[in-house]
Amino acid sequence: MSLPAVAARAATGDGNRPSLLSTEQVSKTFGGLVAVNDVTFSIPQHSIVSIIGPNGAGKTTFFNMLTGLYKPSVGRIVFDGKDISRTRPDRITALGIARTFQNIRLFATMSAVENVMVGQHARMRSGLIGSILRPPRVRREERDVRARAHETLGYVGLETRLHDELAVNLSYGDQRRVEIARALASEPRLLLLDEPTAGMNPQESDRLTDFMRRLRDERELTILLIEHDMKVVMGVSERITVLDHGEKIAEGDPADVRANPLVVEAYLGKQS
Amino acid sequence: MTNVTAILGRNKNLVLAVLCLGGAALLPLFFDPLSNVTDNFITAGAYVVMALGLNIVVGFAGLLDLGYVAFYALGAYTVGWFASDHFSPVNGGHGIHVLAGKFASTLPGIHLNFLLILVVAVFIVGIAGMLIGLPTLRLRGDYIAIVTLAFGEIVYRFAVNGDEVTFAEGYKLSNGRQAISPIDSIDLPGLPPFDSALDLRPYFWFVLALVALVLLVNFRLRDSRLGRAWIAIREDEVAAASMGVPLVKTKLLAYATGAAFGGMAGAFLGSYQSSVQADQFKFGFSIFLLAMIILGGLGSIWGVVFGALLLSFINTYFIPDVFNSVPRQLGLDFDLTVLNFGIFGFLILIVMVLRPQGLFPERRRALELTEGVGAGDATFEVRAP
Numbered sequence: 001m002s003l004p005a006v007a008a009r010a011a012t013g014d015g016n017r018p019s020l021l022s023t024e025q026v027s028k029t030f031g032g033l034v035a036v037n038d039v040t041f042s043i044p045q046h047s048i049v050s051i052i053g054p055n056g057a058g059k060t061t062f063f064n065m066l067t068g069l070y071k072p073s074v075g076r077i078v079f080d081g082k083d084i085s086r087t088r089p090d091r092i093t094a095l096g097i098a099r100t101f102q103n104i105r106l107f108a109t110m111s112a113v114e115n116v117m118v119g120q121h122a123r124m125r126s127g128l129i130g131s132i133l134r135p136p137r138v139r140r141e142e143r144d145v146r147a148r149a150h151e152t153l154g155y156v157g158l159e160t161r162l163h164d165e166l167a168v169n170l171s172y173g174d175q176r177r178v179e180i181a182r183a184l185a186s187e188p189r190l191l192l193l194d195e196p197t198a199g200m201n202p203q204e205s206d207r208l209t210d211f212m213r214r215l216r217d218e219r220e221l222t223i224l225l226i227e228h229d230m231k232v233v234m235g236v237s238e239r240i241t242v243l244d245h246g247e248k249i250a251e252g253d254p255a256d257v258r259a260n261p262l263v264v265e266a267y268l269g270k271q272s
Numbered sequence: 273m274t275n276v277t278a279i280l281g282r283n284k285n286l287v288l289a290v291l292c293l294g295g296a297a298l299l300p301l302f303f304d305p306l307s308n309v310t311d312n313f314i315t316a317g318a319y320v321v322m323a324l325g326l327n328i329v330v331g332f333a334g335l336l337d338l339g340y341v342a343f344y345a346l347g348a349y350t351v352g353w354f355a356s357d358h359f360s361p362v363n364g365g366h367g368i369h370v371l372a373g374k375f376a377s378t379l380p381g382i383h384l385n386f387l388l389i390l391v392v393a394v395f396i397v398g399i400a401g402m403l404i405g406l407p408t409l410r411l412r413g414d415y416i417a418i419v420t421l422a423f424g425e426i427v428y429r430f431a432v433n434g435d436e437v438t439f440a441e442g443y444k445l446s447n448g449r450q451a452i453s454p455i456d457s458i459d460l461p462g463l464p465p466f467d468s469a470l471d472l473r474p475y476f477w478f479v480l481a482l483v484a485l486v487l488l489v490n491f492r493l494r495d496s497r498l499g500r501a502w503i504a505i506r507e508d509e510v511a512a513a514s515m516g517v518p519l520v521k522t523k524l525l526a527y528a529t530g531a532a533f534g535g536m537a538g539a540f541l542g543s544y545q546s547s548v549q550a551d552q553f554k555f556g557f558s559i560f561l562l563a564m565i566i567l568g569g570l571g572s573i574w575g576v577v578f579g580a581l582l583l584s585f586i587n588t589y590f591i592p593d594v595f596n597s598v599p600r601q602l603g604l605d606f607d608l609t610v611l612n613f614g615i616f617g618f619l620i621l622i623v624m625v626l627r628p629q630g631l632f633p634e635r636r637r638a639l640e641l642t643e644g645v646g647a648g649d650a651t652f653e654v655r656a657p
Contacts, residue, residue: 090513101514
C-alpha cells in the first residue's frame with residue numbers, strides 16, 4: 001500500500017479532507033513505563049484538532065514524538081506522505097511542523113525580534129562563508145528576515161516598542177505571543193500549541209481562541225492543540241482526542257466527547 | 273553632522289576597530305626595530321588571535337573547551353613539518369619547495385610559502401576541531417570540558433613522544449622536547465623576507481593583520497544566522513532544535529571555526545620563534561587562554577581582546593620585568609616567573625568573586641551569569657538515532 005493511501009485510510013472523523021499528519025499505532029516506553037500506548041490518530045488539513053486528558057496522560061510525550069524530540073518505540077508517524085518517525089527535530093521543522101512549549105522556552109537573553117529570526121533558521125540559506133563575507137545575497141536575506149520577523153510580531157499583536165526588548169523582560173502574555181511568532185516564522189503547515197492559554201485570564205483566552213481561527217483561515221494552517229481549558233477546547237476544536245494513561249479512550253466532535261462516559265470517568269473517577 | 277553621528281553609531285565597532293588597529297600599526301615606529309616592546313606585542317597579538325578563536329567556541333556557542341592548546345600545537349607543527357628540514361630525507365634529500373623563499377629553496381625537507389602554510393594549518397586544525405567536536409555532541413556542560421581536556425592532553429603526549437613515532441627512516445612525528453628548528457621565516461610575495469634578527473616590525477604588522485581578520489570573523493559571525501543559532505543552542509538546545517537549528521552541524525562549525533584561528537596563531541608563532549617544541553603545549557596554556565576570555569568577558573569581543581592583551585603583558589612583562597624583584601625585597605629567594613600560573617589563578621579567583629561576568633561583559637552573558645537567566649536542562653533524544 002502506498003503512503004498516501006495509508007494516510008487516507010487513517011483519516012478518520014472527516015472522510016472528505018485528506019489528513020496532513022497521521023500516526024499509526026504509536027507507542028513510547030521509558031524503561032518499564034508506558035507513556036503513550038498504541039495511539040492511532042490523524043489531523044485533517046486546515047482543521048483545529050485538540051488532545052485532552054488528565055495530567056500525566058501522555059499528551060506532551062505524544063507532542064514530543066510528533067516534533068522529533070522523542071522517537072516512538074513502536075509505530076509510525078506520517079506527515080504529508082513522508083514517514084517522520086525517526087527524523088531529526090530540525091528536519092521536521094523544515095518539513096513544516098512548528099511548536100510552542102508548555103512552559104515557555106524562549107531564548108531568554110535574545111530580543112523578541114532575534115527569537116523570531118531564529119525561527120526562520122530553516123528557511124535561510126547563508127552559511128559560514130556567506131556570514132563572514134556578507135555578499136549582497138546574504139545582506140538581502142538578513143534584511144528580509146528581520147523585516148519579516150517584525151511583521152510576524154505585529155501579526156501576533158506585540159507592540160512595536162517591545163520588539164527589541166529581551167525576551168526575559170517581556171510580560172507572560174507577551175512571551176506567549178513571541179513564542180507563537182517564533183513558531184510561525186518557520187512557515188509551518190502544522191502548528192502544535194502545548195497549553196497556550198495556561199496562565200491566561202478568560203478575556204485573553206477568548207482572544208487567543210479567535211486568533212487560532214484567524215491563523216487557520218488567513219495562513220491556511222492546521223492546528224493541533226493540547227489544552228486544559230475546556231471552554232477553549234470545546235469552542236475551537238473540530239475534533240477532540242482524549243488520552244488517558246497513554247491510551248486513546250475517545251475521539252469525536254466536542255458534543256460526542258462531552259457525552260462520552262469514559263471521558264467523564266477519566267476526569268472525575270468511576271462512579272461507585 | 274547628525275548624519276555623521278548616525279553612521280558612527282551604526283558602525284561603532286568598525287570605527288573602533290579601525291582606530292585601534294591603525295593606532296597599533298604606528299606603535300612599533302616609536303621603538304627600536306628589535307625592541308622588547310615590539311616582541312611582547314607580537315606574542316600578545318598571537319594570543320589575541322587564539323583568545324578570539326576560543327571565544328567563538330566558549331563565548332558564542334557555550335561549549336566549554338579545555339583543550340584549545342591542541343589547536344595551537346597542530347598549527348605550530350604544521351609550520352614545523354612543512355617549513356623546515358624536519359623531513360630532510362624527502363625527495364632524495366633535495367627537498368620539496370612550493371613558492372618558498374630564495375634561501376629556503378636550497379634546503380632539504382618540505383618548504384611551503386607561509387601563506388600556503390596558513391591555509392594548510394586552517395584545514396588541518398579545522399578538521400581536528402570537528403574530530404574533537406564529534407565525541408562531545410552527546411554531552412552537555414562539564415562533560416564536554418572533560419573530553420576536550422583529554423584531547424588537549426593526547427595531542428601534547430603525541431608531541432612529547434613524537435620523536436619515537438617514526439614512519440620510515442628519518443621521518444619522525446615531532447622532535448619531542450627537542451625543538452624542530454630552524455623554521456623558515458615568513459616570505460610574502462612582493463616583500464623582502466622577514467628577518468627576526470634584523471627587524472621585528474614586519475612580524476608585528478603581520479600579526480596585526482591576523483588580528484584584524486579574526487576580529488572581522490568574530491563580529492560578522494556574531495550578527496549572522498549562524499551566530500544567532502549558536503546563542504540559541506547555548507540557551508536551550510531543545511528549543512533551538514525545535515526551531516530548525518541542526519545541532520550537530522551548528523556545533524561542529526563552532527568547533528572548526530574556533531580551532532582554525534588557534535592553528536593560524538600556532539603557525540605564526542612557530543615561524544616567528546623559529547622553533548616548535550612540545551613543552552609549549554602543556555595543559556596550562558589552555559587555561560591561560562580561557563582565563564583571558566573569562567577576565568575580559570565571555571562572548572564580548574572587545575573584552576576578550578583586552579583580557580588577552582592584559583594577561584599576555586602580565587606574563588611577558590609585568591611578572592618577569594616589573595615585579596620579579598619583589599620576592600627578593602621581601603627577603604625570599606625565588607623567581608616570580610615560576611609562580612605565573614599561580615598568579616593567573618589568583619586573578620581569576622578575584623574576577624569570579626567580584627565580577628563574574630568579566631571586565632567588559634557582553635549583555636547576554638551578564639544576564640546569564642548574574643541573574644541565572646537562560647539554560648534549559650530537560651533531556652530529549654534530539655539526535656539522529
